Amino acid sequence: MSKTRVLAEGLVFPECPRWHxxxxxLSDMLARKVMTVDLKGNKELIAEVPQxxxxxxxxxxxxxxxxxxxxxxxxxxxxxxxxxxxDLSKLASYHCNDMVIDASGxxxxxNFGFDYVAQPxxxxxxxxxxxxxxxxxxxxxxxLAFPNGTVITPDGxxxxxxxxxxxxxxxxxxxxxxxxxxxxxxAEVAESTPDGICLDEDGAIWVAxxxxxxxLRCCEGGRVxxxxxxxxxxxxxxxxxxxxxxxxxxxxxxxxxxxxxxxxGGMIEIVRVEVPGSGLP
Numbered sequence: 001m002s003k004t005r006v007l008a009e010g011l012v013f014p015e016c017p018r019w020h021x022x023x024x025x026l027s028d029m030l031a032r033k034v035m036t037v038d039l040k041g042n043k044e045l046i047a048e049v050p051q052x053x054x055x056x057x058x059x060x061x062x063x064x065x066x067x068x069x070x071x072x073x074x075x076x077x078x079x080x081x082x083x084x085x086x087d088l089s090k091l092a093s094y095h096c097n098d099m100v101i102d103a104s105g106x107x108x109x110x111n112f113g114f115d116y117v118a119q120p121x122x123x124x125x126x127x128x129x130x131x132x133x134x135x136x137x138x139x140x141x142x143x144l145a146f147p148n149g150t151v152i153t154p155d156g157x158x159x160x161x162x163x164x165x166x167x168x169x170x171x172x173x174x175x176x177x178x179x180x181x182x183x184x185x186x187a188e189v190a191e192s193t194p195d196g197i198c199l200d201e202d203g204a205i206w207v208a209x210x211x212x213x214x215x216l217r218c219c220e221g222g223r224v225x226x227x228x229x230x231x232x233x234x235x236x237x238x239x240x241x242x243x244x245x246x247x248x249x250x251x252x253x254x255x256x257x258x259x260x261x262x263x264x265g266g267m268i269e270i271v272r273v274e275v276p277g278s279g280l281p
Contacts, residue, residue, distance in 0.1 A: 002228050002271045002273075004269035004270060004271045005269065006267050006268070006269055007039075007248070007267075007268045007270045008037045008041045008043055008267065008268040009265075009266075009267050011026075011028050011264070011266030011268070012028055012029075012030040012252070012261065013029045013030040013235075013255070013257075013266050014028050014035075014250040014266045014267070015027050015098075015196065015236050016053075016055050016056050016098055016099075016250075017237065017238035017240075017248050018057070018240075019240025019248070019277070020058065023038050024037045024248050025056055026056075027049075027054055027055075027066070029054060029069065030052070032050060032051075032053065033045055033046075033047070033048055033049070034047045034056065034066060041268075047077055047081075047082060049068055052095075054066070054068075054095075054099070055099025055109060056281075057101030057281055058101065059076075059133070060104070063076055064076070065085065065107055066082075067096045067097065067098075067109055068096070069095045071089070072089040072095065072096045073086065073096075074086045085135045086137045088111075088129055088131075091137055091138075092109070092111035092127065092129060093113055093124055094115060094126070095111060095112045096109055096110070096111045097110050097146075097148060098148055098149050098236075100152055101281070102178075103156055103280070105133035106131070108128055108130050108140070108159060108180075109128065109131065110126060110128055110144070110146070110147030110148055110150065111126045112126065113126030113144075113146055123145075125142070125143040126146060126147055127147075128140055128161065128180065130178050130179075130180075132178060140178065141161075141180045144163050144166075145166035146164040146165045147161045148162040148194065148195050148196065149197035149198075149207075150197070151198060151199040152279055153199065153203075156174065157174055158171055158173060158174065159172045160199075160205065162195060162197050164193050164194055165193075167189055168185055168189060168194070169189065169207070169218070170183060170185060171183075171185075171186040187218050187220060187222040188222045189222065192211060192214075193209050193210055193212070194209060195208045195209065195210055195234075195235050195236055196208045196250065197237070198238050198277060198281075199279040200217075200273075200275040200277055201275055202275050203219070203278075204220075204225065205217070206218075206239065208236050208237045210233045210234060213233060213234070214227050214228060214234065215227070215234045215237050215249055217273075228247070230249050230251045231251060231269060232265065232267060233251060233254065234249050234250070234251050235251065235252060236249075236250040237249045237250070239273070239276060239277025239278075243276055244278075245272055245274070246271075246272060248270055249268070249271070250266070250267075251266070251268075251269050252265060252266040252267070253265045253266075
């Protein structure tokens with residue numbers, strides 16, 4: 001089992017990491033900030049998001065889109081500041097979460113479904129909402145158990161999402177109009193809670209699992225080839241660096257907001273891996 005090293009500290013609850021333009025981009029959700037971290041561990045503030053940032057991605061023209069969690073909106077970072085792209089509150093049953101943007105600029109956004117911290121015994125299924133480049137939103141998948149981290153394969157034809165509460169990765173075919181079909185189980189990940197995920201060139205997926213306190217590399221069908229034990233709970237991961245062989249892991253003390261704010265300890269931990277990243281994000 002490989003050991004990680006700490007790249008950056010001083011965060012509260014880092015999530016939704018992305019490798020872009022030579023840096024790691026992330027949402028420090030509870031600090032309500034979008035940040036970057038370079039390979040020397042230097043942090044830079046990109047934007048403050050009052051209702052907490054989540055998923056990040058870029059349009060084909062290079063503009064940053066971000067999810068505003070608590071008010072359930074998709075935002076764009078313009079030179080003058082944040083601009084609303086779409087209000088998702090009528091389509092998402094609770095806080096919006098992670099997102100992936102395809103090559104044509106379509107954003108696929110998941111949500112919690114329900115307040116699992118305050119009411120853990122009341123399960124509500126959630127949707128995936130697709131927002132097209134014109135800002136029009138529609139539901140493209142229903143009845144998911146907390147659709148969380150999401151990837152798109154290099155050919156642009158398959159979307160794979162982590163269903164956290166179902167302990168599995170679920171795949172869909174992507175249609176010409178952005179619709180999702182042919183829902184199927186890509187892998188069962190029993191004894192894990194799949195959160196953030198990323199794809200590598202061999203078609204395997206790295207899965208951050210807070211419940212089991214690890215990041216695991218999973219092949220289609222469920223075979224696990226590698227397990228990494230970070231210093232703290234792992235909530236998301238991303239393959240990046242110049243050769244995309246650095247696995248960046250977002251870790252924190254807890255996903256309970258009160259606990260995380262009372263004892264901030266968010267980190268970016270890193271470890272080198274053999275197979276480079278691929279696909280989106």
